[in-house]
Amino acid sequence: MEKRKNILLTGGAGFIGSHIADALMNNDRVGKVRVLDNLATGAKDNIIHHFGNPRFEFIEGDIRDYDTCLRAADGMDLVCHQAALGSVPRSINDPLTSNAVNVTGTLNIFTAAKETGIKRVVFAASSSTYGDHPGLPKVEDKIGNPLSPYAVTKLVNELYARVYATAYGMEFIGLRYFNIFGPRQSPSGPYAAVIPLFTQAILDGKSPTINGDGSTSRDFTYVDNAVHANLLALFTENPEAVNQVYNIACGKQKSLLELFEGLKLHTEADIRPTFGPERKGDVKHSLADISKAHRLLEYEVLMNVEEGLKRTMDWFREKVEGV
Numbered sequence: 001m002e003k004r005k006n007i008l009l010t011g012g013a014g015f016i017g018s019h020i021a022d023a024l025m026n027n028d029r030v031g032k033v034r035v036l037d038n039l040a041t042g043a044k045d046n047i048i049h050h051f052g053n054p055r056f057e058f059i060e061g062d063i064r065d066y067d068t069c070l071r072a073a074d075g076m077d078l079v080c081h082q083a084a085l086g087s088v089p090r091s092i093n094d095p096l097t098s099n100a101v102n103v104t105g106t107l108n109i110f111t112a113a114k115e116t117g118i119k120r121v122v123f124a125a126s127s128s129t130y131g132d133h134p135g136l137p138k139v140e141d142k143i144g145n146p147l148s149p150y151a152v153t154k155l156v157n158e159l160y161a162r163v164y165a166t167a168y169g170m171e172f173i174g175l176r177y178f179n180i181f182g183p184r185q186s187p188s189g190p191y192a193a194v195i196p197l198f199t200q201a202i203l204d205g206k207s208p209t210i211n212g213d214g215s216t217s218r219d220f221t222y223v224d225n226a227v228h229a230n231l232l233a234l235f236t237e238n239p240e241a242v243n244q245v246y247n248i249a250c251g252k253q254k255s256l257l258e259l260f261e262g263l264k265l266h267t268e269a270d271i272r273p274t275f276g277p278e279r280k281g282d283v284k285h286s287l288a289d290i291s292k293a294h295r296l297l298e299y300e301v302l303m304n305v306e307e308g309l310k311r312t313m314d315w316f317r318e319k320v321e322g323v
Helices: 015-025 066-073 088-093 095-115 149-168 194-203 223-235 256-264 291-297 305-321
Strands: 005-010 030-037 056-060 078-081 120-126 171-177 209-211 244-248 274-276
Touching (some): 005 223, 015 030, 015 223, 030 066, 056 066, 088 095, 088 149, 120 149, 149 171, 171 223, 194 256, 194 305, 223 244, 223 291, 256 305
Parallel strands (some): 005 030, 005 078, 078 120, 120 171, 209 274
16 A cells, blocks of 8 residues: 655645545545644634544644744645635735735745655635636636735745746646635634625524625635545646646536525525625636546536535534534
8 A cells, every 4th residue: 555645734724724634634545634824714623623633733833934834844745735814805905914924925835845855735726816807717727917915925826836846846736716615614803704704694683794786706615625626636646637726616606695595595584685885806706617627636526505505504503503
């Protein structure tokens, strides 16, 4: 049997990262899982169930510190880089911190991987990279101008990955996430994502605010699909699959109004949304072409949006009821 791989998972206490941690710990190709997280947006509660396992290690540290990245990469075989400061509005309000975490932090991780002899890095990219390109569905090689500092940072990550692959003979796989949602996604704080905000509001019997007229649409993607993509990218043996970026989504569009109604279906709530101004830097419509990921990574949509919304609502309801 092939030697099990030790994996550095940055951002592993976060929403998506903690789901990846669970999958890695249950995968027989994986030896040790080392999570690096500064807990700025993640939480120990998301991964605490692994703390007694000798195969699991947690380092509380910041990717903006290069020495911390070096220490975290030491002895690892692969990197799954999820650590980032998300949110378009946050980046507009504080571009310096978004750049420091997402650009400098990612460069630190890429460089630490190079210095410690790690050949492959899988990293979280973003659909925000498509910017103002009007074409739908979004195809990986057709991008426009970024519309926010956050989008700039995610584009820079892809550029660095391309350069490091060429200059240092490394392998990089970027996964452009499209609006990932699911359990453990926080509804708290000024930069919470739309699905946990809507879900919490509905359960509280309050009217959620929709930015714009509700026609804004997204390719909402349940978190299991993102986890699936990361595992495929970490372990693919297809030489054509590396040094690529991929759309990770469901390939279906849902408007914010449809999303609200889809969540409400799973409750007895009788509430209507209120409408506010559109957010700066937001793309109006987003829909992914996922054929490249299917072809080269063998990516499949494991769970559709409707079932994902039901599972998300069930999880939030259990939290509220303390089950």
